[in-house]
Amino acid sequence: MNMLAVKGLSKSFGGVRAVERVNFSVAAGELLAMIGPNGAGKTTCFNLINGQLRPDAGEIYFEDRKIQGLPPRERCRLGLGRTFQVAATFGSMTASENVAVARLSRERKLGSLFTSFRGSSGKETRALLAQVGMESQADRPCAELAYGDLKRIEFALALAARPRLLLMDEPTAGMASAERGELMRLVADIARRENIAVLFTEHDMDVVFRHADRVIVLADGELIAQGTPAEVRADAQVRRVYLGEEAAHA
């Protein structure tokens, strides 16, 4: 079943066509990589799917339900989780408090005014932190953590909402290359085990080709190719606009 389907999605900023009639879908348990050069429109795509931006045209279906017009928080409650390109966490809280906030939000218990905030030491919070390898840092304020660790915390935050679709914008940016592979393996494991669909962007082609089930390629807002990693790697146009460029820079 399709977890997410996007049809004719378009968005422009002033004169810039950031996303132009894009179609694709992601199945449950599938890891779909979205690649493309800087400014290709990947983050804009995520913002459209997540509800942070309103598309100029096109439709977005989540489990065959049209979700246009819903604000991000309601998409989250339907099971659409996301992480940001620049890790976004709650800087004034500890790692475990961050995760606990996301968890209580899912349980709709954040409105309570006079009870104590418990749950940062709860079993589930610990388990989530352990899952992303951050158990030992649970009580450290987020403001003190290394950037790579923030990315992990944010991953745990997204998981705390028990999503069925995860949008991950450059989940491994700012990590050393060994750490990157490890994190993506973790993402893949969790996704397969819990049948979560994952759409992610990534500039590290090794990571993409090793972990993605399928790859879609965006250039100047348009989808120029899609297929298995092998197919995409062999695609002449992709080589020209993207991989060739990479090779030239390397």
Added chain:
Amino acid sequence: MSSSSVLIQFLNGLAGASSLFMVAAGLSLIFGVTRVVNFAHGSLYMLGMYLAVWLAERVGFWAAVPLAAVAVGVIGALAEISVLRRIYKAPELLQLLATFALLLLIKDFALWAWGPEDMLGPRAPGFTGAVEIAGGAFPQYDLLLIILGPVVLGFLYLVLKKTRWGILVRAATEDREMAGALGVNQRWLFTGVFALGALLAGLGGALQIPREPASLNIDLSVISDAFVVVVIGGLGSIPGAFLAALLIAEAKAFCIGLGYSQATLVIEFVIMAAVLVVRPWGLLGRMPVLARPGTAEPPFARPSLRLRWTLAIVAAALALLPVVSGGYTLVLLTDMLIFALFAASLHFIMGPGGMYSFGHAAYFGLGAYAAGMLVLREKFPMELALALAPFAAGFAALVFGWFCVRLSGVYSAMLTLAFAQIAWSAVFQWDALTGGSNGMVGVWPAPWLSSKPAYYFLTLLVCASGIIFLWRMIYSPFGHALRAARDSPLRAEASGIDVRATQWEAFAIAGLAAGVAGALYAFSKGSISPEALGIQRSVDGLVMVMLGGIQTLSGPVWGAALFTWLQDAAARNVDYWRAATGIVILALVLVLPRGVGSLLQARQ
């Protein structure tokens, strides 16, 4: 209305729009380049009025107007060089506070130079008559004003589009880094823009003197109107300011023309609400660049054992005090407790909430007035009035807050001030209900509470409980949601938190708590005056919070105690209390931005 009176009202509106546009355009221009919202802009307008009246007696009206405008421009440049230049990189809140301090200094300067009485200006020679339009008489001078508005708009357009300086200003408005790369001497560009903006405000004021006397209250009414105009038109857009000034002035003129002058306050609201719903960044505004990232504050430490003990001991000492001390100390302590609750409520939205409020006294004052009205007009028992009055404040916070949480940062700060000013004018004008400028007298507590110690105990009990409730909320799940919304609105929203609703609720809670403080205050003094919700009280609250440190839990409470004591000691000796407060704020902003509390922390 006949068609000719429609035309006259329309022209009245146009005449009113001109000065409003000049102030708002100056405000927008300054913001566009420096990213500072100048709270003292209405004060510059007021200075323009006073200077023009003063100069007109010496050099005549037509020389006085340009001279006053230029003088205000020079004063603006001096203010930029001496204060603002130092804080362009400081957090928004400190910038707002610094311009707020300028507002206070200018007000007391005008008081010192020209005294408390209104000053009537001369009529404009050559424009003293009226012309007949559609069967009605219309002042010639107003026609001149109608023409001057578009002339200034055209002039600004030419300066910005055609001169090298204008191109640099626009470059800096669009992209500061790029302007830097162009080799712009940013320092003088900023000073120049500030001077031009100030000059526009001064001109707007000077041109107004044939229509209106110069008075010390003009600054706030003008700045709040200008804020409303700028929010409607879009901050940073000069044509937007023009359009919005027209819209507001026309709406007001028609309300007055139809005989509903009280409705002028409401109409501003309605227009603003309509615009904000459809275009959150104003008619011609653009979405503001999001606040600088990485400003997340360190966590409020959970109250340490030491703090808990200190508070327990202080509370016990306060409870035992009436045994040993006399009436005067009790009165002072009652004030301190009331303002501690007021400061804690303001801190609740500013600290964990991350929202700026420059008009928190509105809720304090509305609580006080509601208490007074319930007792005096509805003959409610005092206990019941005390219990119900805060809900009036909470309700107002709910209404005003709806707008404030739709905007962020400086926009929201501007609205809080505008709303406080609107609440103040409503109370001031609504003689029949509020006693107008005289206020209300005879708001006394019930007999069993009328002795000083009894009322002191009541205050201690209510304020301490209020503060404890607020503090508990900071550490409740709701408090965490509130901080999440402050730390990273996008992340919070993506995690299923309704950021606006959370902030709205916090705003209402803070309003309610301030209302409790206000109601207690009313009964402690026995009388209420419009000062209870005046801007000075809002400033006091800000200073208390700043003094204690925003990012501490108990700081604001100590800040309130210290400030109340200082004010009590100094108010009898210092004539220019506002200016003194202004200087304290500037000192805090420039020297000790994290509050007195930070000194203690640094030592640990």
